[in-house]
Amino acid sequence: MKMMRFLAMPLLALAACAPSPDIAEASNEQASSAAPEALAENKVSAENLAKWRKDNSSWYAAVEPFQVVGEQGAGIYFVGTEGLGMFFIPTADGHIVIDGGMPDQAPMVADAITKLGYDPKDIKILLNSHAHLDHSGGLADLKAMSGAQMIASEGDRSALEGGFYLGSEEEDFLLAPPVKVDRIIADGETVSHGGVTMTAHLHPGHSRGCTSWTMDIAQGGKSYEVLVFCSATVAANRLVNPPQYEGIVDDYRSTFDKSRDLKPDVFLANHPGFFGMAKKREKQKAGDALAFVDDQAFGKFITVIEGWFKDGLRKQTEAATP
């Protein structure tokens, strides 16, 4: 029944239900004290992947990789699909990738990077928006092919290293290949590499360690602040009775408050639909070099999804009230 309900949901719904982060943390601690280097086994099944592929075809619909903003050989490039946003930031000292897509999509991301003229083996840093399999699934393979350092927040660490969906640890359908986190990033901390500096913004709620990233990118003599937003949709997350994880409602609220302080020139996210990529890309192809620059876009998006959150909380609270 649970699975049926899940399958019937629209994609953004990636986020199931269940209690207790403690279970996950306890087992993760046990595993790490017994064998510090041993990662959990990859339990993603081909059968489940086939279902995901069938139910979310846009996640697998090819998009020609392209530069979003930046000068020749620098800036940020899109290496995802119609439905999933993965991003590539080249530097002279090796490259940075944000998100790996689904568990079977690392080869696709690697191909996109190759098409852009770079070697995926030269990825040095892997970042993750959040530990849900449609964004973290390909990271283990990208790490294996490049030896890159995996950087993530403490809140998402147990799910990344355990390969599960926090609060739905028992749900096979939501498993991802476990990936070892090499460095923990805190709110406001930066990652500097090859002349590029990226700032982490912790936006918990959608996942406990949801992390957005900002960076400044130059184009045509001007600098643009680029945001790759983690997400703050409720999707199928349980907010009450019991919550997906303790403190989730307060986390969403603080994330909406914090988001109002951000006014990026370029708003990007891990689902292209969030930032209207297809239309902007058309404008770019038609010759508008600044098609992705719109400093109002993120504020508008946050207002919309905050409304969704309030609705979702009201509905879930009503449903939980006898």
Ligand SMILES: [Zn+2]
């Ligand atoms: Zn998600």
